[in-house]
Amino acid sequence: MAHFLVAALYKFVHLPDYRALREPLFDFCERHEVKGTLLLAEEGINGTIAGPSEGVQAVLAYLRADPRMAALSHKESWAQEMPFYRLKVKLKREIVTMGIPNVQAQSMAGTYVKPDEWNALIDDPDVVVVDVRNDYEVSIGSFAGAVNPHTESFTEFPQWVQEQSGEGGLLNKKTRVAMFCTGGIRCEKSTAYLRSQGFEQVYHLEGGILKYLETVPSEQSRWDGECFVFDERVSVVHGLDQGHYELCRACRQPLGAADRASDLFVEGISCPHCYGKHSEEQMQRFRERQKQVELARSRRQRHIGVRMDKQPAGSVEQPGKHSDTAE
Template sequence: MSKFLVAALYKFVRLEDHAALRGPLLDYCEAHGVKGTLLLAAEGINGTIAGPQAGVHAVLAHLRADPRMADLSHKESWAGEMPFYRMKVKLKREIVTMGVPDIQPQSMAGTYVGPADWNRLVDDPQVVVVDVRNDYEVSIGSFAGAVNPHTSSFSEFPDWVRTQSQPGGVLSGKSRVAMFCTGGIRCEKSTAYLRTQGFDEVYHLEGGILKYLENVAAEDSRWQGECFVFDERVSVVHGLERGSYGLCRACRQPVSEQDKLSEFYVEGVSCPHCHGRHDDARKQRFAERQRQVDLARGRGRRHVGVRLAPAADATAAGATVADMPEAEPS
């Protein structure tokens, strides 16, 4: 039975005092048994948290007690096991990193399209449908017919738009563009950016893929495959049930059951995506890390390392054994 509530949230709002919010927010989450990652920046808040239902709702109420976040929205799902190992509240320049200054999602984002109306929009042959997620996310699932920009990070997206707006590009001469991402936050910025580039009819899936999978029945769906998520579930399917993918701890790419049958798959050390990319010294470190994980698993515990100070380097300290990819969780 699922017993941990998972809440994905974000809001673009001016938080000039975001650094001062970090400590009290971290303490409040930990006091209520809530784990996950929250990103704070001057432009707002973004993240995913999980824990007992009462604890998660307490944290959401705590955030909404700030008048600037009174209308903060979130998406809920359930997990049978705690999908995070610790609670982290990080200070960032952007809550989703595009690297383009002066983008104003609060006022410039495209038109929201709810899950119930999304099929009709993407079925229109005059609409270019763009998946704004990273390539490793797209590789395990996307909407039928969607364009994959093949980006490795969201900061590459503006260059892709500029290139594809040139004659012969998929955006050249197109007036109607629909975009989607995991939870909606990347679409807020990507549609705002497109509008600054002269695109007038820009749409995005309200609530992202997660809201679509939650609300649209599988038999009516245009979704194909699974949806990558930034927690220990790794992927979800319709109804937000846990998917079939695992995670390679060496390269942090999703791995299928077929990948695990490969001669290049060694749990915690390598997979078909990253075999040959790491030197022997690094592989030895990965193997030792996996040995510690296996020992903890044998004792019925999780090997999670220790909570680090905000400025510490988690990789250098070796404390973040099972962290998910350092990317936008929504």
């Protein structure tokens, strides 16, 4: 029986006081034994949390008690083990980093399409279907026939749109575009961006891939593979059951059975995606960390590394290549 409730949540909403929200939110989560990562920015909140069911529900109720977040969207799944090592509540410039100012996701997002209506839309040959996730996510699963922009981060997506809108591009003279992502948040921003660029018929999968896998029967599914998630489960399949991928601790890439069988895979140190790409100093750190992991494992303890939960008061974290939570 699964013991931990996992909730992926987000809301685009104007939060000019977001800095003041961080400390009370962190303390409330900690009191209710909830872990995970929550991002706060002036444009809203985004994150994934996990813990005892009553604890997670208490946090959701706490957030929705703020009238601005009364309509907070969340999706639930279950995990056999706690999928997060620690609790983080971070201040960001954007809750999902596109790097384009004044993209009004709250008011300009495209048309929502419910999961049970998604198949009919993407089966239409006149619709361009775009996976707005990053390449490492797409590599383990996507909708059949969807376009992969091959981005390493969401900040590259606007440039891809500009390139593909030109002569001979995939979006050139296309009037209907359907987009999808893990939980829906990147789609809200990407569809708003497309609309700002003059695209009028833009759609996105309501609730994202997670809601689709939760609600659409596998025999009716257009999904092929597994869905990457930003926690220790690494991937999920239909019904939101845990998938079969693990994470390379050196480069954070998802690893399938073939990757783990490779001669280039050394647990905690390297994999076929990153072998030979790290400095000797980095490799030494990975080896030392893996020793500590194995020592904790031999003691039947969980290695969680250095506690990094709170930022200095009022500081806003700069975006990195791989965020703690993209959805």
